[in-house]
Structures are given as structure tokens and as C-alpha cells.
Amino acid sequence: MVMKNPDVEFCGYCITHPSESKINFRIQTRGGLPAVEPFRKGLNDLMGVCQHVLNTFERSMKEYRAQREEEMQ
Amino acid sequence: MAAKRGTDEMRDRVVLGEFGVHNVHTTDFPGNYPGYEDAWDRRRFEEAFRVDIIREEEGALEFDMVGIDAAIANAFRRILLAEVPTMAVEKVFVYNNTSIVQDEILAHRLGLIPIRADPRLFEYRNQGDEEGTEIDTLQFQLKIKCSRNPQAAKESSDPNELYFNHKVYSKHMTWVPLGNQTDLFPDADFRPVHDDILIALLRPGQEIDVLMHCVKGIGKDHAKFSPVATASYRLLPDITLLQPIEDEAAEMLQKCFSPGVIEIQNIKGKKVARVANARLDTFSREVFRHEGLKNLVRLARVRNHYILGNY
Numbered sequence: 260m261v262m263k264n265p266d267v268e269f270c271g272y273c274i275t276h277p278s279e280s281k282i283n284f285r286i287q288t289r290g291g292l293p294a295v296e297p298f299r300k301g302l303n304d305l306m307g308v309c310q311h312v313l314n315t316f317e318r319s320m321k322e323y324r325a326q327r328e329e330e331m332q
Numbered sequence: 333m334a335a336k337r338g339t340d341e342m343r344d345r346v347v348l349g350e351f352g353v354h355n356v357h358t359t360d361f362p363g364n365y366p367g368y369e370d371a372w373d374r375r376r377f378e379e380a381f382r383v384d385i386i387r388e389e390e391g392a393l394e395f396d397m398v399g400i401d402a403a404i405a406n407a408f409r410r411i412l413l414a415e416v417p418t419m420a421v422e423k424v425f426v427y428n429n430t431s432i433v434q435d436e437i438l439a440h441r442l443g444l445i446p447i448r449a450d451p452r453l454f455e456y457r458n459q460g461d462e463e464g465t466e467i468d469t470l471q472f473q474l475k476i477k478c479s480r481n482p483q484a485a486k487e488s489s490d491p492n493e494l495y496f497n498h499k500v501y502s503k504h505m506t507w508v509p510l511g512n513q514t515d516l517f518p519d520a521d522f523r524p525v526h527d528d529i530l531i532a533l534l535r536p537g538q539e540i541d542v543l544m545h546c547v548k549g550i551g552k553d554h555a556k557f558s559p560v561a562t563a564s565y566r567l568l569p570d571i572t573l574l575q576p577i578e579d580e581a582a583e584m585l586q587k588c589f590s591p592g593v594i595e596i597q598n599i600k601g602k603k604v605a606r607v608a609n610a611r612l613d614t615f616s617r618e619v620f621r622h623e624g625l626k627n628l629v630r631l632a633r634v635r636n637h638y639i640l641g642n643y
Contacts (some may be wrong), residue, residue, distance in 0.1 A: 260372065262361045263361060263362065263370065263371060263372035264362070264371065264372060265362035265363065265371045304372055304374065305404075307374060308377065308400075308404065311377070311378055311381065312381070312383075312397075312400070312404075312408075315381060315382065315383045316383045316395075318383075319382075319383040319384065319385050319395070320385060320388075322385075323385040323388065324388075327388075
């Protein structure tokens with residue numbers, strides 16, 4: 260998500276130790292923009308994606324079930 | 333034109349070669365391909381993304397997700413396995429266990445039994461709370477005693493005839509409402525998902541009398557809380573024939589793939605092969621073992637089309 264931002268020059272992560280819930284995240288921008296901005300934008304975009312996936316999935320399930328009801332009748 | 337087709341292939345197909353897999357990683361990030369708009373565009377994503385449900389049954393769901401990146405599809409898979417809460421038996425109070433199964437083994441088995449209860453109706457138990465209240469605990473009882481059947485034939489050796497209740501199944505678990513749970517859930521039917529899970533075997537005189545507390549938990553804590561038997565995905569196969577294949581070669585080609593993938597049509601008297609339904613293929617790569625066929629077919633997978641479910 261952060262990589263899809265054209266202002267980001269480098270982005271990477273690593274997990275320091277599997278037992279700890281900690282991730283080292285590194286973002287480097289092309290100069291000018293503070294690195295927190297692409298991170299914040301990436302998180303917001305990710306929330307938007309998940310919400311859209313949920314809505315699409317619910318809609319498809321409803322259509323599928325309605326279609327099955329029709330076929331049964 | 334050929335160059336554009338090449339980059340298109342690099343961008344949205346994962347190619348299976350004879351000795352390895354190419355183009356595995358996602359490369360469509362802004363700046364990588366001149367002339368392509370790769371920056372994140374929410375509207376473009378929402379227009380391209382779709383979910384197609386193929387099949388829904390009591391315990392299985394098969395559906396397709398098209399237009400999403402590998403990292404996000406994988407994240408959904410991992411969340412399904414580890415972070416969706418369910419109810420499962422956590423504490424077992426053993427009042428009497430004279431069976432051959434040790435207490436801790438019995439408790440372990442009871443914990444793994446899936447419970448039909450909507451976890452959204454319950455709260456997580458507070459840390460350090462040993463007793464449990466009615467909003468975070470579901471109580472079950474298993475009380476069963478094995479006895480000899482006086483009507484059994486003298487010489488029979490079939491345990492089904494000789495004994496009553498010698499097999500303890502999950503259907504013998506009964507829900508014991510706590511506090512005001514009878515008012516909160518008047519129509520609820522809390523029981524194990526499957527009735528025929530064998531818990532223990534008994535002989536006459538042995539009995540099991542336990543009380544179980546179920547709590548809400550997630551798979552990351554203990555695998556018994558994982559709601560799915562498994563959740564996995566595969567990418568949609570994409571088989572292209574680079575040249576027309578006829579006659580004997582067509583027959584051999586059909587045998588190389590799973591049934592239903594390649595069909596043979598009769599055009600002007602000659603048998604010509606055609607890809608009918610690439611989705612059914614399991615990619616055994618049998619075609620690479622035949623010298624004459626291996627350069628005539630391109631095996632690939634569509635990078636952003638995920639098929640989730642049983643195959």
C-alpha cells in the first residue's frame with residue numbers, strides 16, 4: 260500500500276523477533292514530504308480497501324443466496 | 333506491440349517454466365513501468381475488484397476474489413486462520429472420571445471439539461478471572477455412565493450389544509445455562525457442531541462426570557479457537573496454446589492435463605485441441621515431460637485472481 264504511493268522511494272519492514280509483536284518499518288520519501296504522511300495515507304487506504312472488500316463480499320453473498328432461492332422455487 | 337505484450341505478461345501473469353516459476357513478485361509500483369499509471373487509485377481498484385461466489389454449503393465456501401494484490405489476499409487468509417474468534421472449551425472441572433482416558437487427555441480432547449455458538453454474543457474473559465461470568469462463559473455438562481446390558485446374548489462379543497453407553501460422543505454434551513442466559517438466549521441451541529465426535533470409550537462401571545467452561549478466544553492463542561478447518565487459495569490457471577495442435581499431439585495434450593481442461597474439436601476432419609476450462613487444472617506440469625509439446629504451451633497463472641475454497 261505504501262509502495263503504491265509515488266512519493267515513496269524506499270519502503271521495507273522486518274519483524275525483530277517472532278515472539279514479540281513488533282515490526283520495524285522503514286519509509287524513505289523522495290524529499291520534501293515527511294515520511295509519516297505516506298504511512299498515514301497507506302493505513303487509511305488499507306482501511307478503505309478492507310471496507311470495500313467487505314461490502315463487495317456481503318453484496319455477492321446476498322445475490323448468490325437470492326439466486327439460489329429463486330432456483331429452488 | 334510485442335514489447336507491450338511482454339510487459340503486460342510480466343505484470344499480470346506468473347509464468348510456470350519447465351524448471352522454475354517466473355515473475356513471481358508484484359512489480360506494478362509507480363515508476364517501474366514507464367507509460368503505466370501505477371499509483372494507488374481507489375476508484376480504479378473499486379471498479380476492477382469483484383467477488384464471485386461459486387458454491388456455498390453447510391461447512392464449505394468457495395469463492396473468487398479478482399483484482400486484489402497478493403499481500404492483501406494473504407493477509408485475509410492469515411486472519412481467517414488466527415484472528416477470528418470462536419468459543420471453545422477452556423476449563424474442565426472433573427468431578428468423576430473412572431474411565432481409561434486420563435483427566436488431562438480428556439480435557440485436551442474436549443477443548444478441541446468445535447462448539448456451535450456465535451462468538452459475537454459473548455465477551456472475552458478478563459485476564460486473571462478464574463470464575464467466569466454469564467457474559468463470557470458457556471457451560472456444558474458431560475455426565476455418562478456405562479452399564480452392562482442384561483438382555484445381551486450369552487456368547488456375543490459385540491460391545492454394541494453387551495454394554496449401554498460404552499461410546500461417549502459429543503452429542504452427550506448438554507448445555508447448562510448460567511445466570512440469566514436462559515433469558516438472554518431463549519431460542520439458542522448451544523451444542524457441539526458435530527454430534528458424532530467420539531470422545532472416549534467406557535466399560536461397565538466406568539463413568540465420566542465433568543463440567544466444562546467455554547470461553548471466547550482466537551486461533552493465535554490456541555489452535556482450538558481457529559474457526560476454519562483450513563483456509564487456502566490458489567491463483568487462476570491460464571493455459572495458452574502457442575500454436576495449433578492437431579491429431580495425435582492433441583490427444584497427448586489432453587492426457588497431460590486434468591480432465592475437462594483441454595477439449596478436442598473436429599474441424600474439417602482434423603482433431604484440433606482447444607483450452608476449454610483452465611480453472612479445473614491442478615498444474616502437474618506433465619506437458620513438460622514431452623519433448624514435442626513443451627514448447628507449444630504456455631502455463632501461467634493470473635496474478636490477481638484468487639480462488640479460495642475446496643477444490
